[in-house]
Amino acid sequence: MTTTPLAPASEEALAEIIRDHAARQAPLVIRGGGTRPVGPPVTGETLTTTALAGVTLYEPEALTLVVAAGTPLAEIEALLAEHGQRLAFEPMDHRPLLGSEGVPTIGGVVSANVSGPRRIVAGACRDTLLGARFVSGKGEILKSGGRVMKNVTGYDLARLMAGARGTLGVLTEVSFKVLPAPETEATLVARGHDAHRAVALLSRALGSPWGVTGAAHLPADLAGGMSETRIRLEGREDSVRTRGEKLVRHLGGDWEMVRAEDSVALWREVRDVLPFAGQAEAVWRISLKPTDGPVFLDLLERNGLSHHAFLDWGGGLVWLLVPEGGDAGAALIRDQLAALGGHATLVRASEETRRAVPVFQPEQPRLAALARGLKRRFDPAGILNPGLMEPAAATATEHS
Amino acid sequence: MELPAPDPAILARRDAILARLREAVGDEGLITDPVETRAYECDALSAYRCPPMAVVLPKSTGEVSRVMRICHEEGVPVTPRGSGTSLAGGALPTADSIILGVSRLNRVLEVDYDNRFIRVEAGRTNLSVTQEVESDGFFYAPDPSSQLACAIAGNIAMNSGGAHCLKYGVTVNNLLGVKMVMADGEIVEIGGPWADLPGYDWLALVTGSEGQLGIVTEAVLRILPKPEGARPILLAFPSNEIAGACVADIIRAGILPVAIEFMDRPVLEAVERFVGAGYPECEALLIVEVEGSEEEIDAELARIREIAERHEPIEIREARDEADAARIWAGRKSAFGAMGQINDYICLDGTIPVSRLPDVLRDIGDLARKYNLGVGHVFHAGDGNMHPLILYNANDPEEFARAEAMGAEVLKLCVAAGGCLTGEHGVGVEKRELMPAQFSRADLEAQMDVKDVFDPRWILNPVKVFPLALSAPRRERARAAAPSPGRAA
Incomplete structure (x- = not known):
């Protein structure tokens, strides 16, 4: 070749x-x-x-x-x-x-x-x-x-x-x-929420008029011991600041504002799925209804599929890391989606697995x-x- | 404009076909009385008329499916219809076709604010979708000017846009899923309240396919949170060119207004005469609207003012409150009506690259002089979707023919400038024969290959979009190959 x-x-x-x-x-x-x-x-x-x-x-x-x-x-x-x-x-x-x-x-x-x-x-x-x-x-x-x-x-x-x-x-x-x-960007970060609470907050933020352009949640195991719920704002410096203040009031709780280059790095991590980089296991990309994101993860848990996962798109995108063995969880994952709606792509796996398992839904x-x-x-x-x-x-x- | 001769085999079996359709949808879903079917003989392109064989108005996806199965078996052409507001003859029937109208499919099926979508039946009107969610602070972005009447089904068929698509995109960008009845009656679901499709982009193919690939009966639409506020600024200039240059500078500066509307002198005069809009005396007027919080709007409008001032405007008028804003928009909103009062007009829909605005406006002016016809411009400048209004006297057939000829030249001019024949009205029958100005033979054959795959018998809106002579071999092959009861009889 x-x-x-x-x-x-x-x-x-x-x-x-x-x-x-x-x-x-x-x-x-x-x-x-x-x-x-x-x-x-x-x-x-x-x-x-x-x-x-x-x-x-x-x-x-x-x-x-x-x-x-x-x-x-x-x-x-x-x-x-x-x-x-x-x-x-x-x-x-x-x-x-x-x-x-x-x-x-x-x-x-x-x-x-x-x-x-x-x-x-x-x-x-x-x-x-x-x-x-x-x-x-x-x-x-x-x-x-x-x-x-x-x-x-x-x-x-x-x-x-x-x-x-x-x-x-x-x-x-x-x-x-x-x-x-935009001139700049900033990310509001809240720590310690579980996926359900996080997606509820992200839905609330995305339903607000303040122009959220990123809405992700990383659980504790992928965020250094404490989960991170991230909301991105972009625009002019003063506008980002005032919209951030309004959002924090709207959502309640503690939010840290991460600015400029540090914010960019947070979203590069999400965009390029860096938490799963450099590992050998299989990676799925699952698109579903945002509030179904955490529901889907619960179903995997209940069915005993060992996994790591984080959420983007307000919960509507699940990045899932599972062991490579067998069908890499394909049947179980797609069975859950048949009930919930949505689709799963096996983005990363060995050639052998990609030959055996339908990569695209x-x-x-x-x-x-x-x-x-x-x-x-x-x-x-x-x-x-x-x-x-x-x-x-x-x-x-x-x-x- | 030519329509092929109706198929005598279908007309001969009319009674048997109608009996089957009546069985499928009941008496209340079938209109066969010639007086009543006349209401469906044209759409908003009323220059062309032809009563259909019958009008079928199903009230469920299941009924649509039964109707399509019958038409597929009988080889009967189907003219899909939303609300009949097409300006391109998209819902113009043929004498051997049935109109399949989705107007009775108009329920809201699901509203989900957490996931920001609404699921509706496709006959629901565009504006009523926004009305369903606006008290909760949401809206549906595409807002074609016919939004009070036009149906979501038609919006999908024509990939409709509206005044705000510079920022929010057109229908294809706001459609998440559909339930669709295929030409043979099978029901498929495509997409849903999640992002992307797993395989080929069926949604993109169906959107803008002018009812030629299937009958959409339900749609999942993205809804957006309403901005905190919006306010316009009015900019008056001494020439079209300067106004065009100002539009380019605003965009180059990184400002993305929610709308940039353009009116030229003939339109401004008509508007002044009929609604007394109180606009400044000028050659070209821009209305630029921005959104956000009060402070953000102030900041954006200040930047726009600064850019406009570099172009030595005749006047700048900034809305300070809602009443100001309403006054600024009043003239624009009445523009088509005002033009209609002084004259009959053909409304074109070519789109051009924004950068070519000044020279295309000038060339259209030259064409108007050549054809000795009046022309006015009122359009969305931010997205290059021009709507030149060619004025003519409807009582003078010679002048109508001249206006049509000029219209064709204007559209070819748009294509030559790097644009396209139609931005949001669709090809329909109106621009069918102009398609070779934009596409090669191979391009059009590839599109018709798609039609073959979805609708092998070519029964869905078959005489639209493609030049008749080009689609004829496929239409004839499809009919000859189909063992229909009509031909067997």
Whole structure:
């Protein structure tokens, strides 16, 4: 697997490679920087978009950025910062958690629809995605959306590509609505609450008019002996201070205000799941109704699944560390979610486990059939990341 | 605008089809009387009309499912309809279709403030969603100007926005989940009161698909806490270009107002004449609104004032209280009505990059002179969604044709400037044939591939969105392949 990846330097060259592979039915592993190896292992020749790099257009006054898919995320963030702007969805860096190396690209961020703690107000990557160019599995160069923030001209294939992990097409260019970066940030921290009490406080904060942009809870075992409930505020210095004071009065109890760089570090820890970095056990990412976060953890406890966990998104995102053995808790976790609602992704596990356990939450049969239908239309030869997102036992008995 | 000839095989089986539908929804859910179906012959794009074969108004998802199963078996086209406020002909029926209206599906099913969502049936009106939660300090963000009447189902079909989407996004950003009936009647649930989907983004595909992929019967919508307060500032400028430059400077300065509204002289004159708004005499007027606490609003408005002053405005008027704010907004809110009183107009919906505002305004002015027609501008400047109003006399068919031709040129101009044909009204039948101005053949074929997967028989709103000649082979193939009772008879 150490052969040099195919790295076309133009959209047309990329399309040519795909046409050639489609004709030969030769599978391709689609990659950006290769820092987010989530999903069952895929075999094939590696195709990377890293040679498609550079900013096509950046208009700060229109809050618009258009970039080639292989552009390093860090370059984009630096450019935006120069103009006092940012990608609002706060993309997670998967390298610490997954122990991966390489340079994250914007195309990879879009393909995996990555987001971070600010997702609760700013949405995920797909929410600020305005348009995309991509090459289908047939080798056709296609586009959808554009660079304007209101657009209902045709179906939204750009957002379809976000989160499709390169299984329907290979992104070549993406455009975003960017947002002003705030002057500063601060975090209110309360200690000693259990998860239920914490989520009640976070719900109350998120239902207030004071613009909370982060709402997380780390239990005692992951926060140095005493649990931490964290609430982030961003904006101008004076505004952050007064809103913080109002929130503290609103919530009651003791809150410490952590400012500026120290606050940034608290949220980097949450965003990049640093409490679980550098360990060998399996990691699940579970999205559910925020008040179900603590309920879900109780159910795991009651069913005897040994685990560590912390909550983001006001309780709606559970990061869960479990022993790697057996199915890594898959059946138990998904049984609870079948009752509660929500979905679980096995973000980190050995190759063996990722081969045996459905990494992505299986969908109801009709949606799974639609997914296979789309895959057949966009990638009829089945060469783009084959097997990455399809249910393992996909058969051809569905509609269309 | 062309509609394909109705399918004689369907018309021949009309009575049998209606009998099956009556069985599914009962007498109160079926309208077949030609006098009554006439109320459904058009939507808000009233230049185009065609009575449907029947109107079906189910009162449950189960009934919608039964109706779709029948139409799927019979090969009957279905025109989905929310409240019929589409400005693009999205709910325009064909003579061989039934209207499937969701207006009786209008209950609130669940309100959850802890988790900040509301679950409603899709026929509920947009404004009534906010009204349901506002006394508890929450609101539903998308607020299209038809919000008093328009249905959530239609908002989803057209990915509706509104005045506040610069800050809060459009429907796709505020929709968490749907219950949807597929073309063959199967009921699916997508998403829910949690973030993201586990697989492909079905919600994004369905949002803005103009009723071509399924019938949404329930929606889970994100609700937001209301800000402490909001106040506008009025900025008057001697030219469109200067106003456009001021918009760019405000955004560049890192301010994200909740709304930036733009009006030009023809609109200002109409507004003055009909409601006496008391706006300053100027070429271009901006209304910029910011939100937050009193102190935050004061601070933001001071910064906006400072930026505006660099552009030598004719006047700056800051709202000090609610009465001031209401006076500033009164003219803007009556703008479409005021324009309607002086003239008939076509309201376009092209979107352009904000940076291109001054030159696009100038080019539209040139086009108006070329076509010898009046044009007025009143739109959301912050998000580039223009609504040029092309004025014409409805009693003069030649002038209407000229206005339509100018409209098409304006939309192509928007695309050429890096924008799109439609920001929030949808393609419908109105802009169907203009799609090749924005998309390649392959782009459109890929979109129609999606339609094939969701609706292999092409019965859902089949003659919309795609140029007729382009969709014809798929529509015909679908019908030929479908062993419908109509064809067997």
